[in-house]
Amino acid sequence: MKPVGFTHSFPDTGTDAAAALKAADTKIISGGQSLGPMLNLRLARPASLVDIGAIAAFKDIRIEKDTLIIGAAVTHARIEDGDSPVPLPAMMRSVAHNIAYRAVRNRGTIGGSLAHADPAADWVTTMTAIGAELTLVNAAGERRQMAMGSFMHGAYRTALNADEIIESVSVPVGRGDAHWGYYKVCRKVGEFADAIGAAVFDPTRRYARIVVGATGGAPLILDELAVETARSAMLPKDGRIEEILARELPDADRVKRHLLATATRRALEKVLAK
Amino acid sequence: MTSGIGERVLRKEDARHLRGTAQFVGDIKIAGCWEAAFVRSPLAHARIRGIEKPDGLESRVFVAADMPDVLPIRAESSLPSYKQSDYPALAKDKVRYVGECIAICIAPTRAEAEDIAESVRVDLEPLPPVASIDTALEKNPPLLHEEWGDNLFLTTEFNSDLSEAKKNAAVVIEREYNTARQCMNPMEGKGVLAHWDTKYDQLVVYTSTQVPHLIRTGISQSLQLDQADVRVVAPDVGGGFGYKCVLQPEELSVAWTARHCNRPIRWTEDRREHLTAGANTREHRYKLKAYADKNGRLLGVDADIWVDIGAYSVWPFTACLEAAQAGGNLPGPYDLGAYSCRTYSVATNKPAFTPYRGVARPGVCFAMELTIDAIARAVGKDPLEIRRLNLVQAEAMPYTNITGKFYDTGDYPSAAVQAADMIGFDTFRKRKEEAARDGRFIGLGLSSFTEQSAHGTKVFAAWGLPLVPGYEQAMVKLTPSGSIEVKSGNHSFGQGLETTLAQVACDWLKVDIDRVKIVMGDTGLTPYSTGAYASRGMVMAGGAVSKASEELVRRLRIHGAHLLQCDPEKTEIKDGRVVHGQASVSFAEIADAWYLHPDRLPDTVNTAGLEVTEGYKPDIDTGVFTYATHAAIVEVDPDTGRVEILDYVIFEDCGRRVNPMILDGQSYGGAAQGIGTALFEETLYDSGGQPLTSTLADYVLPGPSELPSFRLGHSESPSPYTRHGIKGVGEGAAIAPSGAIVNAINDALAPLGAELTQIPATPHRVLEAIFEAKEQNRAGASA
Numbered sequence A: 001m002k003p004v005g006f007t008h009s010f011p012d013t014g015t016d017a018a019a020a021l022k023a024a025d026t027k028i029i030s031g032g033q034s035l036g037p038m039l040n041l042r043l044a045r046p047a048s049l050v051d052i053g054a055i056a057a058f059k060d061i062r063i064e065k066d067t068l069i070i071g072a073a074v075t076h077a078r079i080e081d082g083d084s085p086v087p088l089p090a091m092m093r094s095v096a097h098n099i100a101y102r103a104v105r106n107r108g109t110i111g112g113s114l115a116h117a118d119p120a121a122d123w124v125t126t127m128t129a130i131g132a133e134l135t136l137v138n139a140a141g142e143r144r145q146m147a148m149g150s151f152m153h154g155a156y157r158t159a160l161n162a163d164e165i166i167e168s169v170s171v172p173v174g175r176g177d178a179h180w181g182y183y184k185v186c187r188k189v190g191e192f193a194d195a196i197g198a199a200v201f202d203p204t205r206r207y208a209r210i211v212v213g214a215t216g217g218a219p220l221i222l223d224e225l226a227v228e229t230a231r232s233a234m235l236p237k238d239g240r241i242e243e244i245l246a247r248e249l250p251d252a253d254r255v256k257r258h259l260l261a262t263a264t265r266r267a268l269e270k271v272l273a274k
Numbered sequence B: 001m002t003s004g005i006g007e008r009v010l011r012k013e014d015a016r017h018l019r020g021t022a023q024f025v026g027d028i029k030i031a032g033c034w035e036a037a038f039v040r041s042p043l044a045h046a047r048i049r050g051i052e053k054p055d056g057l058e059s060r061v062f063v064a065a066d067m068p069d070v071l072p073i074r075a076e077s078s079l080p081s082y083k084q085s086d087y088p089a090l091a092k093d094k095v096r097y098v099g100e101c102i103a104i105c106i107a108p109t110r111a112e113a114e115d116i117a118e119s120v121r122v123d124l125e126p127l128p129p130v131a132s133i134d135t136a137l138e139k140n141p142p143l144l145h146e147e148w149g150d151n152l153f154l155t156t157e158f159n160s161d162l163s164e165a166k167k168n169a170a171v172v173i174e175r176e177y178n179t180a181r182q183c184m185n186p187m188e189g190k191g192v193l194a195h196w197d198t199k200y201d202q203l204v205v206y207t208s209t210q211v212p213h214l215i216r217t218g219i220s221q222s223l224q225l226d227q228a229d230v231r232v233v234a235p236d237v238g239g240g241f242g243y244k245c246v247l248q249p250e251e252l253s254v255a256w257t258a259r260h261c262n263r264p265i266r267w268t269e270d271r272r273e274h275l276t277a278g279a280n281t282r283e284h285r286y287k288l289k290a291y292a293d294k295n296g297r298l299l300g301v302d303a304d305i306w307v308d309i310g311a312y313s314v315w316p317f318t319a320c321l322e323a324a325q326a327g328g329n330l331p332g333p334y335d336l337g338a339y340s341c342r343t344y345s346v347a348t349n350k351p352a353f354t355p356y357r358g359v360a361r362p363g364v365c366f367a368m369e370l371t372i373d374a375i376a377r378a379v380g381k382d383p384l385e386i387r388r389l390n391l392v393q394a395e396a397m398p399y400t401n402i403t404g405k406f407y408d409t410g411d412y413p414s415a416a417v418q419a420a421d422m423i424g425f426d427t428f429r430k431r432k433e434e435a436a437r438d439g440r441f442i443g444l445g446l447s448s449f450t451e452q453s454a455h456g457t458k459v460f461a462a463w464g465l466p467l468v469p470g471y472e473q474a475m476v477k478l479t480p481s482g483s484i485e486v487k488s489g490n491h492s493f494g495q496g497l498e499t500t501l502a503q504v505a506c507d508w509l510k511v512d513i514d515r516v517k518i519v520m521g522d523t524g525l526t527p528y529s530t531g532a533y534a535s536r537g538m539v540m541a542g543g544a545v546s547k548a549s550e551e552l553v554r555r556l557r558i559h560g561a562h563l564l565q566c567d568p569e570k571t572e573i574k575d576g577r578v579v580h581g582q583a584s585v586s587f588a589e590i591a592d593a594w595y596l597h598p599d600r601l602p603d604t605v606n607t608a609g610l611e612v613t614e615g616y617k618p619d620i621d622t623g624v625f626t627y628a629t630h631a632a633i634v635e636v637d638p639d640t641g642r643v644e645i646l647d648y649v650i651f652e653d654c655g656r657r658v659n660p661m662i663l664d665g666q667s668y669g670g671a672a673q674g675i676g677t678a679l680f681e682e683t684l685y686d687s688g689g690q691p692l693t694s695t696l697a698d699y700v701l702p703g704p705s706e707l708p709s710f711r712l713g714h715s716e717s718p719s720p721y722t723r724h725g726i727k728g729v730g731e732g733a734a735i736a737p738s739g740a741i742v743n744a745i746n747d748a749l750a751p752l753g754a755e756l757t758q759i760p761a762t763p764h765r766v767l768e769a770i771f772e773a774k775e776q777n778r779a780g781a782s783a
């Protein structure tokens, strides 16, 4: 299938890219790994595409004070390889390695994945668990910060305004290096998840978070379970996770709930083993 | 160095494939060629009220009404009760499945053609859809073909007396089995490029097909052209599997449009078209009762088989082939005393059923092999023992089974034993107990089958098909430079036939394989063949090449003897030369004499020359039987439902192996597809007949990381009825995996009391089976 005809432009700055969104039927393209298929299926029919792949700042990785900042157009492959002037969290490298297959990782980007907000994708759950903050920039060049936990509103729905794009993602340095667990249930290697469990503990900052992903909506943060588990340093009692999920996701069928509970338990096994 | 039969010769075709220089339909460049896109039905069942072409683009869009001279695809069968369906190139009054072609749109590029296709307005009046076998067979169902009065293409019945079996049965196994609808997913989808050649006043159709000569017949019938006015060329073809062994509606529309517009037109199928309009195979349902004595000896089987045929009958194999094969092959490799079977070929609002690698047998084998294991569990014996007891014994060969199939040679129980040995059957119980102690669930499954291959005239005539294969022809020629040219109307699209046919020629002619050129798949260049299907290529085309080579050798010895001034009877062929004692003459010298210096030959020379065309058919028409047992060990994760294949063994016998390496490749590829059937692949529909799996994100294919390292074992029991003792093997390995894997899953889950009877065995189905077993245990405990 071939896309509907479109123009393709390459602005130099994030502000220019955001400004371009003011024109009708305009879309950002980053790695094109989610947008490409939608263009080909003619589900997305933009008149023009604004490519952020040429914006140098969007491909930057750096540390400022205690914060690791990753440009929105950094590819999964670079994260997987640790191709960065500063060290990247072990959790992020491991998650990146299990996204799709290498050809997709060579092009797909972290910002594109977060903006796309597919519930079954890896970064939305991972970055929620790790407590990332997003930097958004708009057409006027104004920036705002937003916690990942508030950014995704639901399946394919985010807090982005019409003239706003993701510039970068920030993570507290050191988080996701030692105490983390991540478990993805999927049909085959590199598939989108059927269920994800993610857990990140950061004892020095008194941070503990457990997140359930691929629920069909935004990632689910289980604060109560995080507090219990971090305090006791023990796996939850049998049935405890299921009980919470039954409350939080009453509409999920029994298989889905079972998979989510399994993924969560296995993520916790890992975080506690470390 | 020669490369005759039995050698592991590297494939001749691989250089161009590895370098990306092969020529598929999409690679062909013809000046002025435009691209086509189809308007396809968005509804499963609807009446066409009207079609509106976009303003100003009337000459770029063609609908059924524009092509009154194109006859629908009409696949007749003489089987009693068979109902004929007209399968139009473009839908006329009704659409009968999502993806059915309604209009063809042409433009300089595909993207523009798709733009036009989008702007064609089709006014459809929805009709109640028939999205399942159940709906089709309801009382007063919606009808696909109103004139039929029901939704049945065909019913068949096979009866033998089951009363003894019932009386003597100590165990009765009763099961329902279901297999999913699938797409075949060749790497290259369909593709057609047609143009009118003014020199020969001939329609030339390049098409990605397994059966170029058949397509020539089909196109000429539908387009009402003389066959001399149609040339069909199958260029490089990226996989067929049965998908490309039937006449395609798109072939007709593209050919008609090219002729009508006097312009080369190409269409290539995209993956979405494939996953919707190409969802045309494998969907079966079985209700089966098996009777066995207390030792597990099978006494009789009583079965009902439903096949979800979809909307139309394909040409030339018809809607009958699948169910006829299912009913005829259910007894499989087993010695079965009593058998009754009724089959129902059901019309639904889905794409027209097309035979896929293994034709019916993957479903049949799955049903039978699960039943055999159920018997083993019921009588408390191991599944290997039950197979040894019930498989046709070596001493019984040749053996005519209850449905009249003639098994030519082989030792079926031995294949089962060897597969079991290779996978460590004897020590597995211990291994399983150890795993269980670690909380792991592992299981072992066996699956045995026979594969009828290269079945010929009698079999197809009995099905009353519109086209019955007869003598396969091949031409073998010594060229003026002394090399060998082989021409076959069969085709190679991954099976390595280009190499194996050359090996057959080399076997006779004793030349280096690089000196043999194989030309295939072009009706303008090759003698007639009905093409590649039914695992017949090696047996039939190989046999024909063998026969023609033999005759060429005879002639070469006569010519050579003349040049050597000796008795032809006293010569032999060695290293591309005719040899007599110390003296010899090369093929090049013989060719030089015949083509360039005939003055060196006497007037009495054989005028038939050095170009031989022969026709060949095996001594029996009923096919020769390859057989195998597959054995799998799997681990089931009871919390995710995920199945991992830990080990996979195939022990097979296909008679004489022409190229053992290519055979291994066929086994790997077939088994990979079989694993797709067993664990992953499924076209899902909603109740409105909308396909829900229209991209590869939804239709899951196994990838390299899901496949085990297959371990292969072989024996060779040559068929006495074919040249070189060859049997067909192309389809075989796709047949058994579902049986082996699901038997292994059920073995692994036995401690939980869960049993699967439906494929693919997705994590969802595995978990549901476990949940149900738990519920039953709980109910049982509280009762």
Ligand SMILES: Cc1cc2nc3c(=O)[nH]c(=O)nc-3n(C[C@H](O)[C@H](O)[C@H](O)COP(=O)(O)OP(=O)(O)OC[C@H]3O[C@@H](n4cnc5c(N)ncnc54)[C@H](O)[C@@H]3O)c2cc1C
Binding pocket: A027, A028, A029, A030, A031, A032, A033, A034, A035, A036, A052, A072, A073, A098, A099, A100, A101, A104, A107, A108, A109, A110, A111, A112, A113, A114, A115, A116, A120, A121, A122, A123, A160, A164, A165, A166, A167, A190, A191, A192, A193
């Ligand atoms: C075969 C395959 C398998 C895959 N498997 C997985 C998997 O297992 N796990 C997984 O997580 N993902 C998977 N993906 C998705 C992949 O990771 C994508 O790369 C990713 O989701 C999107 O990133 P992108 O850079 O390609 O974005 P694009 O496709 O370019 O854009 C996606 C959307 O985000 C918007 N956008 C992009 N960048 C920005 C920005 N900076 N600011 C605002 N909006 C923006 C675009 O306008 C578009 O709407 C898979 C993809 C494929 C093709």
